[in-house]
Amino acid sequence: MVTQSQEERRGEQTAVRLGPVGKGVRVLVAVVGIGLLINGSVRASDDAWPFGPMSQYAGSVADDASITFTRISAVTDAGTTVDVPLNIEGAGVARAEIEARTGEIVKDPSLLQQVADGWARKHPDKPKYVKLELIRDTTQLVKGRVEGPPTPEVLATWEVRK
Amino acid sequence: MRFANWFTPAIALARIAWLRTVLYLFVILDMHAFVRDTRDKGEHPGLYQPLLLARILDLPKPSVANTTTLYVVLIVFCLIGATNYFPRIAGWVVAPAFTWWVLIGMSDGKVDHDHLALVIALWVLPTVKAGSRGIASYGDQTKSEAAGWAIRCVQICVIATYFLSSIAKLRGAGWTLAWPNSAILTWAIVRRPHPVGEWLLHHPWMLHVMQWVGIIGEFCSPVILWLKGRWQLLGALFFLGFHAANTAILLIHFLPTVVCWLAFAPLERVVPWYRARSDRKAGEAEDQTEHGRQAEQQAGA
Incomplete structure (x- = not known):
């Protein structure tokens, strides 16, 4: 009987790892992407697609509008x-x-x-x-x-x- | 290092294979059901207003020639990519082609917000080197950090779609919490009337409850990235319910985002589960024939 954690550990051992450069570049791309998304949501308009704000139905409509x-x-x-x-x-x-x-x-x-x-x-x-x-x-x-x-x-x- | 590892968990390559098949086929559906006016825009570019990305890259104005080429290229390479044969070559063609396709589709004054996760998924999938080809790839249990990174990127984009929606709602109200108490859903229903919505118009308090549930859920959505197992499934089900409600009230389905929830699903377990099941069935069948033979022998005796 193999427990799940043993199975996971075995998987970890055989995992294909990334080199330092491959890993560094990927993490950098992800962080920059998140930065672009936040920038888009805080300051940009729809023009910045796909990094624009998620502004669908985001407006506030007054009670007497x-x-x-x-x-x-x-x-x-x-x-x-x-x-x-x-x-x-x-x-x-x-x-x-x-x-x-x-x-x-x-x-x-x-x-x-x-x-x-x-x-x-x-x-x-x-x-x-x-x-x-x-x-x-x-x-x-x-x-x-x-x-x-x-x-x-x-x-x-x-x-x-x- | 822990920070870097969070972005690159080791995940089985089988999950990438499943995502390739589902997402490349979804792109074909998308081109016909959702962003489906790109070729029309090639024929009549009158209202064409290029978005920032199209201007930066100086993309040509849509024409019959370039939109038809895009269409054919996308269909061919999506079909190739979906088979998991030459998935990286196909993927590197599909990613820019579909991005351009959607850019044209949204270059007329209206931008949809449901394509972020799908478009980013198409860009990250070809970065993963496949270990096996074709059918064998769906069961490939080799864990890979490159696969984990691609999957993490899709997960982040799915969650960002919700979290950033809540930010846009705060921003839209001048960075106040006015949105959930406003008449936004009433406004939406008046502009797109249908029976469920018109019934709800008589009960504005219900719409306000939905607005509060929506914005709180969206704001808390990043938690899902750190949840595990059943709790993560529960989070996913909450948002699938959220989409069902949106579809009923606003007629907005967000399927291009919904399909990307599959990045959270342990798809790599499908093949082992199926094998175990058919092994068990085969075992049972053998047992039964064994029983039958014994019964026959007894009857004969």
């Missing part, structure tokens, strides 16, 4: 008004990307053209978009609870080029 949600509404050549599915399978662009670039889109609504192009390319048999509106919905919190339905606001409008 207004929660905004950005979406794109489209008028189609079939005369209907639809919400553009903001994902890769839908219009080929994710909502987070649109939200991150809202300021740029407001300044230059022609950036919305690629949303229409993406939709047309991925769904050639569906009605085409003829007009796009970038809309911000605002939901009001009162004492941490949702108060009433969201208020929509049109931020940018784009007549789609054929």
Whole structure:
């Protein structure tokens, strides 16, 4: 009967050890990596990926905050008004990307053209978009609870080029 | 010296072999299920905004040619690496290629935080010299400090993902503890409504409890690096539960981090356990035939 500690000791004896240089370099790389991670979390932004801060859902939202949600509404050549599915399978662009670039889109609504192009390319048999509106919905919190339905606001409008 | 040894525990090479197979196959899944818009970005680089690393390395803008090449190279070399034949050559190709793939995928104003451990794992795995090839490598019990270092790096990155999340939450609140009492989960659910979340909106206190459990768990996560055996398993299960809750409430799965929890698992015991089990089964089967023969003889007598 071999006890676990004996087994471990035997393993230790046959272990492939690192030389001083190999070990030193590895420890140094690990320590520098940890340093970069800490630096990223304390001072950097997402730009420093993979050493940026882990800032997903790290913001604090006040009890009386207004929660905004950005979406794109489209008028189609079939005369209907639809919400553009903001994902890769839908219009080929994710909502987070649109939200991150809202300021740029407001300044230059022609950036919305690629949303229409993406939709047309991925769904050639569906009605085409003829007009796009970038809309911000605002939901009001009162004492941490949702108060009433969201208020929509049109931020940018784009007549789609054929 | 004790400090250096902590970074380089002697761990059986079999664990590296298992991680190679699982992680290289996971990369292929990831390219189709998670960071899956890289090739789309090659076709339409309009919103491309290179991240720091891409600017430092002066990486070319994504194009159909380079993203398609990346795709093919990744599939081929991940499949090779997963077999544990030529795992180091394959690994040194996959590491930079997948890093670039993810860099492009995240160069549009949104960065995900679930890829740290996976990307670092791909960079450290090829530093380990394999003792045996192919199938034999899954049972290789030779302990190696090089293997231990690679595994320790993955473990550190898994834990860092949680611990640094708690730091980001403190930083986001101006280095105060305002986050767990804030309406962050309410905000998240309003923006991504679904039945479980909408039910929870009526009970903000439950969301606050979850926020406290989350941030305390994340802040204490480094303890897991020093826990052993069952206690470490318990720590791992806590975070797997944490991910299950996140998936239910926020629709965020973090699978690229979850798969890297395998670096904590004693995968090197799989083959010995399986062998012992089949030996026992074979033994039992022999016993049974022996019994049967005896019974026949008795019946014949």
